[in-house]
Amino acid sequence: MTRRVWHEPYDQPTGGWGSVKSLVKHSTQQKAVSGTASLLRDHNKTGGYMCTSCAWAKPARPHLAEFCENGAKATFWDLTAKRTTPDFFARHTVTELMGWSDHDLENEGRLTHPMRYDADGDRYVPVGWEEAFAAIGSKLQGYDPKSTVFYASGRASLETSYMYQLLARLYGNNNLPDSSNMCHETTSVALPQSIGTPVGTVLLEDFGKTDCILSFGQNIGTNSPRLLHSLQEVRERDVPIIVFNPLRERGWESFVNPQRPGQMLTNTPTQIATEYHQVRAGADIAAMMGIAKAVLALDDEARRAGAARVLDEAFIAEHTHGFEAFEAMVRQTGWAEIELTSGLPRAALESAATTYARARSVIAIYGMGLTQHRLGVDNVQMLINLLLMRGNIGRPGAGICPVRGHSNVQGQRTVGIAEKTDLVPLDKLAEQFGFEPPREDGLNTVETCEAIVAGRIKAFIGLGGNFVRAIPERELMERKWRDLGLSVQIATKLNRSHLITARSTWLLPTLVRSEIDMQATGPQIVTMEDSTTCIHASRGKHRPASEHLLSEPRIVAELAKATLPPNPRVPWDAWVADYTLVRDAIAETFPDDFHDFNARLDIPGGFPRPVAARQRRWETDTGKANFKLPKALFAGFDDGTDPEIFRLITLRSNDQFNTTVYGYADRLRGIHGSRMVVMINREDRARLGIAEGGSMRLTTSTDDGIIRSMGGFQAVDYDVPSGTIAAYYPECNALIPLWQYAEESKTPAAKSVPVRITAE
Numbered sequence: 001m002t003r004r005v006w007h008e009p010y011d012q013p014t015g016g017w018g019s020v021k022s023l024v025k026h027s028t029q030q031k032a033v034s035g036t037a038s039l040l041r042d043h044n045k046t047g048g049y050m051c052t053s054c055a056w057a058k059p060a061r062p063h064l065a066e067f068c069e070n071g072a073k074a075t076f077w078d079l080t081a082k083r084t085t086p087d088f089f090a091r092h093t094v095t096e097l098m099g100w101s102d103h104d105l106e107n108e109g110r111l112t113h114p115m116r117y118d119a120d121g122d123r124y125v126p127v128g129w130e131e132a133f134a135a136i137g138s139k140l141q142g143y144d145p146k147s148t149v150f151y152a153s154g155r156a157s158l159e160t161s162y163m164y165q166l167l168a169r170l171y172g173n174n175n176l177p178d179s180s181n182m183c184h185e186t187t188s189v190a191l192p193q194s195i196g197t198p199v200g201t202v203l204l205e206d207f208g209k210t211d212c213i214l215s216f217g218q219n220i221g222t223n224s225p226r227l228l229h230s231l232q233e234v235r236e237r238d239v240p241i242i243v244f245n246p247l248r249e250r251g252w253e254s255f256v257n258p259q260r261p262g263q264m265l266t267n268t269p270t271q272i273a274t275e276y277h278q279v280r281a282g283a284d285i286a287a288m289m290g291i292a293k294a295v296l297a298l299d300d301e302a303r304r305a306g307a308a309r310v311l312d313e314a315f316i317a318e319h320t321h322g323f324e325a326f327e328a329m330v331r332q333t334g335w336a337e338i339e340l341t342s343g344l345p346r347a348a349l350e351s352a353a354t355t356y357a358r359a360r361s362v363i364a365i366y367g368m369g370l371t372q373h374r375l376g377v378d379n380v381q382m383l384i385n386l387l388l389m390r391g392n393i394g395r396p397g398a399g400i401c402p403v404r405g406h407s408n409v410q411g412q413r414t415v416g417i418a419e420k421t422d423l424v425p426l427d428k429l430a431e432q433f434g435f436e437p438p439r440e441d442g443l444n445t446v447e448t449c450e451a452i453v454a455g456r457i458k459a460f461i462g463l464g465g466n467f468v469r470a471i472p473e474r475e476l477m478e479r480k481w482r483d484l485g486l487s488v489q490i491a492t493k494l495n496r497s498h499l500i501t502a503r504s505t506w507l508l509p510t511l512v513r514s515e516i517d518m519q520a521t522g523p524q525i526v527t528m529e530d531s532t533t534c535i536h537a538s539r540g541k542h543r544p545a546s547e548h549l550l551s552e553p554r555i556v557a558e559l560a561k562a563t564l565p566p567n568p569r570v571p572w573d574a575w576v577a578d579y580t581l582v583r584d585a586i587a588e589t590f591p592d593d594f595h596d597f598n599a600r601l602d603i604p605g606g607f608p609r610p611v612a613a614r615q616r617r618w619e620t621d622t623g624k625a626n627f628k629l630p631k632a633l634f635a636g637f638d639d640g641t642d643p644e645i646f647r648l649i650t651l652r653s654n655d656q657f658n659t660t661v662y663g664y665a666d667r668l669r670g671i672h673g674s675r676m677v678v679m680i681n682r683e684d685r686a687r688l689g690i691a692e693g694g695s696m697r698l699t700t701s702t703d704d705g706i707i708r709s710m711g712g713f714q715a716v717d718y719d720v721p722s723g724t725i726a727a728y729y730p731e732c733n734a735l736i737p738l739w740q741y742a743e744e745s746k747t748p749a750a751k752s753v754p755v756r757i758t759a760e
């Protein structure tokens with residue numbers, strides 16, 4: 001059945017009554033065991049559990065309700081009363097389930113039993129845990145460790161993640177791809193080269209001290225709504241917020257804080273963005289080049305007038321490297337080229353530059369709109385260049401703020417989930433656990449896909465996530481997946497990756513974070529790291545969805561025990577009985593970050609990891625913060641000369657968490673009823689001879705001989721620049737070639753896919 005779209009531009013603020021209505025709807029539909037009262041008490045509060053939705057910081061003095069519409073939705077869906085039981089699997093073949101939508105699969109509720117895929121009956125059948133672990137362990141023992149992959153989505157705790165990376169290394173590989181390989185890997189590559197740290201430098205308190213915020217390519221209202229609390233306070237101090245985004249995103253425009261009764265009653269929104277620049281998809285380098293050029297011009301003017309310099313000369317001289325080359329490049333780049341590429345007039349960029357230059361301390365926020373492009377690394381480094389021009393790193397109220405995705409995606413990296421060996425203290429692990437870890441780099445996400453296509457991978461273990469749905473090149477990848485010998489999926493809900501079976505396929509159900517994790521020494525605490533490097537404890541409060549669920553640490557430990565020879569230095573059972581011992585091990589491996597770990601669990605607001613760049617110590621090749629030269633003004637793949645090629649942005653709706661589709665109401669964009677839509681500029685649509693709501697087909701424009709084409713999209717008129725279109729992830733992933741990724745970071749380039757449009 002084709003779902004019909006209904007588009008009604010949303011003129012209400014983000015937050016406000018719309019979010020309350022949506023919250024009540026999802027609470028009722030999921031018959032969630034957690035009501036709003038429990039959310040108020042426990043959600044993101046010291047002594048409670050940390051939200052499983054986004055990774056945004058949790059304040060030391062939380063609001064009465066320290067959750068947002070989408071965090072609450074994620075929790076209601078975790079604590080749903082619905083169950084996907086063995087009986088459900090007996091009633092539906094896997095082939096039949098392949099015809100279900102992502103929404104319908106996860107809407108069946110929580111998985112309750114460990115299951116094995118039975119190819120003869122084309123069904124999942126229940127198995128005992130022991131049988132599952134024994135079978136998986138003996139299969140893994142038979143494979144060359146280099147042909148096995150240990151994927152991690154970003155939800156598992158620091159404790160689980162640490163145990164998981166150790167399992168991989170004891171087994172014999174560094175094949176630890178994770179969701180950040182599709183996400184902020186670009187950040188992890190760009191920032192160390194520029195400022196010597198892989199993470200952002202901003203702390204929550206900096207928002208109280210900032211004088212200006214720049215935002216590039218992030219959708220705050222949907223993907224990190226609690227950040228709006230800080231931005232509302234920022235705006236009340238009359239601090240300017242300058243937004244660069246091809247789409248007009250409601251969250252950046254107007255916000256009513258549901259926690260402020262006065263504002264709710266009067267419905268008088270706070271205006272968030274003071275300037276909104278609809279840059280063309282992939283053209284941020286051009287826009288930032290324009291700002292840099294205008295800042296240089298302001299500095300020239302100041303010098304001529306004998307006024308205070310606009311550039312922070314002292315900072316540039318003492319703390320940076322490469323400014324002269326950068327300055328020369330900016331001066332050489334002409335306004336005509338900048339305007340043509342960015343799609344923005346010079347005056348708009350000069351206005352942004354003037355606001356930027358007037359502000360003493362500036363924070364730059366960004367998301368997938370910068371990272372998921374061919375030149376994603378250059379995008380991020382160009383933003384750093386802008387900050388460095390005025391010394392906006394390493395002082396209060398200033399800095400770089402990548403907004404991370406999954407709630408512990410940053411943390412899993414911190415404790416060793418990384419395929420790159422130079423990011424992990426292998427010598428320390430060797431000494432601590434008495435083994436010789438593998439020393440060659442492992443596979444990241446794209447390299448895993450390439451190796452699967454080449455037939456070099458035999459086994460895939462997934463610690464959460466929906467790998468096959470989240471990666472590019474869906475058709476080829478689904479086909480090749482069938483050749484794997486083993487697929488093990490540790491999960492909470494049924495998703496499409498579980499239906500793309502291997503020769504031997506196992507579904508291992510686990511607890512969610514808000515559930516009580518009871519082990520031999522009592523209920524356990526787990527920890528995670530937020531986007532601002534602060535570490536928080538989390539205590540589950542609710543009864544597990546099924547008595548058959550095991551915790552993630554337990555599942556990892558049992559897999560390890562079934563696969564590896566015993567090692568007295570790795571006390572898997574003792575760790576499972578008492579997670580404080582895992583934290584002690586983490587503290588021993590990473591003393592700088594985690595000394596006195598167990599004693600610091602309940603510091604309100606979490607405890608921050610030390611970040612050298614915050615102190616203006618630059619752990620880079622030059623010992624300084626580096627100005628880096630972008631390779632081009634446009635970050636995508638096409639050359640921009642063919643008007644028939646559009647740049648497709650694949651993005652999230654307000655009713656999903658990645659591949660978990662809660663519903664069909666992208667309320668903040670006013671798009672309801674269907675996700676098979678393309679948001680397109682009205683003139684572009686008319687020029688193509690397509691009616692509003694008319695049917696269209698997208699075909700990727702490449703010369704690799706592979707046809708990637710999807711029909712059945714409905715056209716929705718949307719306020720986007722001509723030549724830029726947007727559609728939803730993960731539906732569109734079949735259109736993204738595997739080889740279209742960010743240079744250096746290999747993050748799939750999901751934000752400016754070159755496509756042609758035809759009417760259907």
Ligand SMILES: Nc1nc2c(c(=O)[nH]1)N[C@H]1C(S)=C(S)[C@@H](COP(=O)(O)OP(=O)(O)OC[C@H]3O[C@@H](n4cnc5c(=O)[nH]c(N)nc54)[C@H](O)[C@@H]3O)O[C@H]1N2
Pocket residue numbers: 053054055070183216217218219220222223224244245246247249279280281282283284366367368369370403404405406649650651652653654656657658659751752
């Ligand atoms: N509710 C909810 N919260 C989430 C998630 C979720 O799915 N749902 N996902 C989590 C995860 S894993 C992540 S990584 C984050 C993702 O959060 P975001 O980084 O916000 O990711 P997207 O939704 O993909 O949206 C990217 C934004 O970038 C803009 N954009 C696209 N291309 C360009 C460009 O070329 N230039 C500029 N300047 N802008 C561009 C888009 O219009 C869009 O507003 O959110 C996390 N939080």
Ligand SMILES: Nc1nc2c(c(=O)[nH]1)N[C@H]1C(S)=C(S)[C@@H](COP(=O)(O)OP(=O)(O)OC[C@H]3O[C@@H](n4cnc5c(=O)[nH]c(N)nc54)[C@H](O)[C@@H]3O)O[C@H]1N2
Pocket residue numbers: 106153154155156179180182183184368372405406463464465466467470471490491492493494495510511512513552650651652657658659660729730732733736750
């Ligand atoms: N085209 C396009 N593709 C993209 C993106 C894009 O913007 N555009 N974004 C990319 C990004 S930023 C990311 S992060 C990836 C996301 O990729 P993934 O992290 O792999 O995918 P998710 O959709 O977050 O995974 C959802 C599944 O995780 C399981 N799960 C949920 N909670 C838990 C838990 O607590 N424990 C365990 N074990 N399992 C759990 C559930 O079974 C659920 O079905 O997708 C990437 N793909």
Ligand SMILES: [Mo]
Pocket residue numbers: 179180182183184404405406
């Ligand atoms: Mo992400």
